[in-house]
Amino acid sequence: MKDKIPAGLWPLLATSDGESMPHSDKLASFSRRYADLVSAYLKKADEEILLAAFRMGNEMVRSSIFIEEFAEIHSQTILKLNADPLLGSRPYMEIMMAYGSAFRAMDERIRNNALIRENYGRLKLALGDTIQAINSVRGTADDSYTTSHQQRVALLACEIAAQLGLEEERVEGLRLAASLHDVGMIQLPQAMLVKGDRLDASEMDVIKAHPQVAYDLLKDIDLPWPVAEITRQHHERINGSGYPFGLPGSEILLEAKIISVADTVEAMVSRRPYRAALDISQALNEIQGGRGTIFDPEVVDICCNLFTDRGFTFIH
Structure with a gap:
């Protein structure tokens, strides 16, 4: 069977009941169970067999199996049972319908993977444009602090996003936005930064211009995510007290809500020219105090949990 499938489609491992097993074993298991289900249903049309087929279809979707592999399992089963796939008997069609959701879901997964690959290609080109846009700004201040701050905010923001269950592709967009969220600072007078x-x-009015500056730098760069808008919104607050537009929570992108929490925490635990670094407990108390009014409550809860229960640290 494997020789009929392009080599690039074969993962090394698949997962069954939480345990890794060779992909070939996974396919053999599906093949045996599929043949048993088809055979049993052809002999006796039973609702329990259809339910078992649905469950197996869902399991196949969650595993590493591909549509081409499922088609091969199906054809091998037809040959093994000496069945004619063109007869279209009702029991045979019904059990195939039980696998219809698996076909659709796997097809959707393949299309999504193709989209992710396309977006990564666009991202590589866009990153070059981003660097060029940043380097085109004259009179740039020493941004060694800003660079480190952005990297640490991105680290925390992506951990929060993972706990929220955001798709991998969306987390990548968040990572880029968080890594650039303070890029507008490069047009500020260096004296303000130090x-x-x-x-x-x-001076604060000047500082508050940096989200719009970031947006203006990034808005024309072709990216698969709304990175420019995320950077512009990262100082918005869900009660409308933020800037530059005073947006209410319903109009703020989730990625911006995540960055605003991560940004606040990282800024408090880092040394600033006018104060020493604060303790993480003080930073967590700060975001908890704004939970539901300034900051998104779920994002706050997850952020606090990362530090108190999951051992998150900025030191990586």
């Missing part, structure tokens, strides 16, 4: 005292109101 000032030993807190900024006054007029």
Whole structure:
């Protein structure tokens, strides 16, 4: 069977009941069970057999099996049972319908994988455009702190996203946005970034321009994710008190909500020119105090859990 399938379609391992097993063994198991189900249903049309077929179809979707492999299992079963696939007997058609969801789901998975591959290709090109856009800005301040801050925010943001169950492709978009969320700072006067005292109101107004600056730098870069808009929204707050637009929570992208929490925590536990680094407990208390008013409550809960129960650390 394997010789009829392109080599690139064969993963080394598949998973069954939480345990890894060779892919060939997985296919052999499916083949035996599929033949048994078809044979049993052809002899006696029974609802329990159909339910078993549905369950097996779902299992096949969750495993590493491909549509081509399922088609090969099916053809081998027809040969083994000496059945004519063109007869279209009702029992035979019914059990095939039980596998219809598996066909559709696997087809969708393949299309999604193709989309992911296409997006990664676009991302490679877009990253070059991003670097060029950033390097085109003149008078750039020393952004060694900003770079480190963005990397650490991206690390925490992606951990939060994983706990939220976001798709891998969407997490990659979040990773890029978090890694660039403060890129607008490069147009700020260096004196503001290294000032030993807190900024006054007029200086804060200048600082608050950085999300829009980031958006303007990134908006024309062809990316598969709304990275420019995420960066522009990362200082918005769900009660409408954020900037630059004062958006309510319903209009803020989830990725921006995640970055806002990760950004707050990382900024508090890092040393700033005007203060020493704070303890993580102080940072967690801060986001808990804004839970449901300033910050998304689910994002806050997951972030706190990462530090208190899952041993997350910025040191990697």
